Amino acid sequence: MARHPLDSLSTGEFQRTTAALRAAGHLVPTRRFASITLDEPAKARVLAWRAGDPIARRSLSVLWDRADNKAYEAIVALAESGAAGDVVVSFDHVPGATPNFTVDEWHDCEVAMKADPTVVAALAERGLTDLDLVLIDVWTYGAVVMPEKWKDKRLGWADIWVRSSPTGNPYANPVSGMKLIVDMNTMELLDIDRAPTVASPAPVMGEYEPDLVPGQTLRTDVKPLEITQSEGPSFEVDGNVVRWQNWSFRLGFNYREGPVIYQVSYDDHGSRRDIAYRMSFAEMIVPYRDSSFDHYRRTAYDIGEWGLGYMTTSLALGCDCLGEIRYVDAVLTDSAGEPSTVQNAICLHEEDNAVLWKHIDSINGRAEIRRARRMVVSIHATVANYEYLVYWRFYQDGNIECEVRATGIMVTTPIPEGDPAPPTGTVVDQRTYAPYHQHFLIARLDLDVDGRTNTVLEVDSQAAPLGPDNPYGLALTTTATPVASESESARDFNWETQRGWKVINPEKLNGMGIPVGYKLVPGAAFPVMMDPTTPQYLRAPVMGHTLWVTRHHDDEKWPAGTYPTQSASDDGLTRWIADDEPLLSTDLVLWYVFGIHHITRPEEWPVMPVDTVSFWLKPFGFFDRNPSLDVPPQPGHGGAAGPAGEHAGHGTAAHGPTCH
Numbered sequence: 001m002a003r004h005p006l007d008s009l010s011t012g013e014f015q016r017t018t019a020a021l022r023a024a025g026h027l028v029p030t031r032r033f034a035s036i037t038l039d040e041p042a043k044a045r046v047l048a049w050r051a052g053d054p055i056a057r058r059s060l061s062v063l064w065d066r067a068d069n070k071a072y073e074a075i076v077a078l079a080e081s082g083a084a085g086d087v088v089v090s091f092d093h094v095p096g097a098t099p100n101f102t103v104d105e106w107h108d109c110e111v112a113m114k115a116d117p118t119v120v121a122a123l124a125e126r127g128l129t130d131l132d133l134v135l136i137d138v139w140t141y142g143a144v145v146m147p148e149k150w151k152d153k154r155l156g157w158a159d160i161w162v163r164s165s166p167t168g169n170p171y172a173n174p175v176s177g178m179k180l181i182v183d184m185n186t187m188e189l190l191d192i193d194r195a196p197t198v199a200s201p202a203p204v205m206g207e208y209e210p211d212l213v214p215g216q217t218l219r220t221d222v223k224p225l226e227i228t229q230s231e232g233p234s235f236e237v238d239g240n241v242v243r244w245q246n247w248s249f250r251l252g253f254n255y256r257e258g259p260v261i262y263q264v265s266y267d268d269h270g271s272r273r274d275i276a277y278r279m280s281f282a283e284m285i286v287p288y289r290d291s292s293f294d295h296y297r298r299t300a301y302d303i304g305e306w307g308l309g310y311m312t313t314s315l316a317l318g319c320d321c322l323g324e325i326r327y328v329d330a331v332l333t334d335s336a337g338e339p340s341t342v343q344n345a346i347c348l349h350e351e352d353n354a355v356l357w358k359h360i361d362s363i364n365g366r367a368e369i370r371r372a373r374r375m376v377v378s379i380h381a382t383v384a385n386y387e388y389l390v391y392w393r394f395y396q397d398g399n400i401e402c403e404v405r406a407t408g409i410m411v412t413t414p415i416p417e418g419d420p421a422p423p424t425g426t427v428v429d430q431r432t433y434a435p436y437h438q439h440f441l442i443a444r445l446d447l448d449v450d451g452r453t454n455t456v457l458e459v460d461s462q463a464a465p466l467g468p469d470n471p472y473g474l475a476l477t478t479t480a481t482p483v484a485s486e487s488e489s490a491r492d493f494n495w496e497t498q499r500g501w502k503v504i505n506p507e508k509l510n511g512m513g514i515p516v517g518y519k520l521v522p523g524a525a526f527p528v529m530m531d532p533t534t535p536q537y538l539r540a541p542v543m544g545h546t547l548w549v550t551r552h553h554d555d556e557k558w559p560a561g562t563y564p565t566q567s568a569s570d571d572g573l574t575r576w577i578a579d580d581e582p583l584l585s586t587d588l589v590l591w592y593v594f595g596i597h598h599i600t601r602p603e604e605w606p607v608m609p610v611d612t613v614s615f616w617l618k619p620f621g622f623f624d625r626n627p628s629l630d631v632p633p634q635p636g637h638g639g640a641a642g643p644a645g646e647h648a649g650h651g652t653a654a655h656g657p658t659c660h
C-alpha cells in the first residue's frame, strides 16, 4: 500500500490498472500502452494531506490502437479496499495525439526490418549480408519532415549501422544515405529513402573495448582508491523519504521524467523550511544542426518521445557508484501493460567533496577547516547511442546542484571521397565527421521558498557611472527586477550583467529584514541559434530562452507539449503564458533551459569522455549566516579549543598545520 500520495505506482498498482482496463473491455488486442504512471494528486491536496489521512490512488494510462492509430487517456481509481473496488474513471480519445514510442517498438522494428526482403536486398547491395552485425535504430519524426502521404501514420525512420565484429561498437559504422521509413503500427516497410549520392564507408577505428582497439595496452599505474564508511552513511531512507544533514526530500520515479525530487525542505534549528515542492527534468530536445540527408530529420525529444525513465538502466556498485550506496529500484511497464523492475535504478550516496570552508589565522596559526560532503541522487539513462547521467546533489551549506553528464557514442557520417569536410561538423576519424548538435535540457523547478508565495527577481550587475560619488569608477551595483507576469516570462542569460534569478518570498523576512530567497545560478546556458520561424523551433520555442517562469498549475508539466512526438507546433509553454497571468507573490514554476552546445571533438570519438554541465540553486538570504558553521571538524582532529598544535604556523614545519 502507498504510504504517501506521491509514492510512485507499485508493481501491484500497475497490474491492477491493466486488469481494470481489461475488465472494462478497453484492451482490445490492437491496443498498446505507451505509458502508465501515477495520476499525481493536485499539489493543494498533497500539501493538505496528513499522515493517517486516506490516500486516493489513481493511475493515468496512455494507450494507442495499432488498428486505427487513435490515442487514448485512461484514469483508473485504485481502491484502498483492494482490486475489486478499482474503477475506470475515464477512457477518452485524444484527437491528433501521437503517444511516445516504446522500447518494445524499437526492438520490434529492428526484427521486422531485418526480416523484410526489400531491406535485406538493399543491405546486400551495400555488401551487408551478415544481419547479426546490422543495427536498425528507429527514430521518430517532427511533422514537417514527415512524407506528406504518411502524416496520419505512426511513422518511424530508421538509421542503419553495422558493427565491424560481433562485439564491436554498434554505432561505429553508419550505412550512409539510406533510411528506412516504417509504419510503426504494422511494422511494415513503407519506403527506403535514398540519398542521391552516397559516400562509401570510411576506414574508421570506432572501437572502445580494449581487446578491439589495435595495439591497446592499459595503464598500469592506477592504484586502488577505496571509499569506506565504517559506520555506514549519514543519511537515512524512510519509505521514499531521504533525510541527510538537515535536508529531507521525497523520491519519485516515472517513465517520462525518471527521478522526481519532491518536497525538499531544510531543518533550520528545529523549524522545517520548504525550498521546493517538485524538481525534475521535463523535456530534452536534441536538434542536429546539419541539413544533410543523413541528419535533417534528427531532432530527438528524449523525454517526450521516449522517456528518461524508460531509458534508465541498472547501476553497478564499484563502477557506476563507489562507496556506501543505497539503491532504489524502479518499476516500469511494457507496451502490454506488464510491469517489470529496473534493479538499482536510483543510487543514493554521500560523497566527500574537498573543503567546505577554511581559514588560517596567520597571527596565531589556528586553522579551522571543514570537509564538505554532498548527498547525491543519481540515475543513468541509455538513449540509443548516448548516455545521460543525472545527479541531483544536496550540500551542507544549503546549496543544491543539478548536474548532467553526457557520454556514449556520437553520431558520425562518412565524407564522400575527394569532398571537403562539411562546415556543420568536426572531422573525428578518416573521412568521417560528427555533426554539430545541441542538447537542451529543461528542468522543471516548482520551488516553494518558505512557502508558496514567491516572486522571481532578475538580478543584473552593472558598473556605476563615473561621477562625484564614484570618482575612480570602482562602484559595482546590482539591480533586481521582478518578473511581473507571464508576458515577461521568457528570460535570457546575460554575460555582460552576470545575470541570475532570485526566488524570494516577500512575506518571509530574514534577520536583516530582507525577504528570504534562493538564487538560481545559471550554468551551461547557450542560445538556440535558430531562426524562430524554422519548423524545429516552432515545435519547441522553450529552447529559445534560458529561463521561463509560469504560475503553478498542476496540469502544466511538459514544456514542448504532452505529445511532442510528430508535433508541428508547441502545445506547452507558449500556450500556458498566453493568458499573461501575474507572477508576483504567487506559486511559481521555473523552467531552466541548459545543456550542451555540442561542437564535437576528435577526443570524443569513438566514445565520449563525459561532458559535464550543471546549474545551482543557492540560498540567498534564506539563512542569516553561513548555515554550515555547525559542521564538526574531521574526527581525530579535535575542535577549536586550545592553541594550534606544535606544527601550526606559516607552513614551515615538516608536517604542516593541524586540521582544527
Ligand SMILES: [Cu+2]
Binding pocket: 406, 437, 439, 596, 598
Ligand atoms: Cu552531443
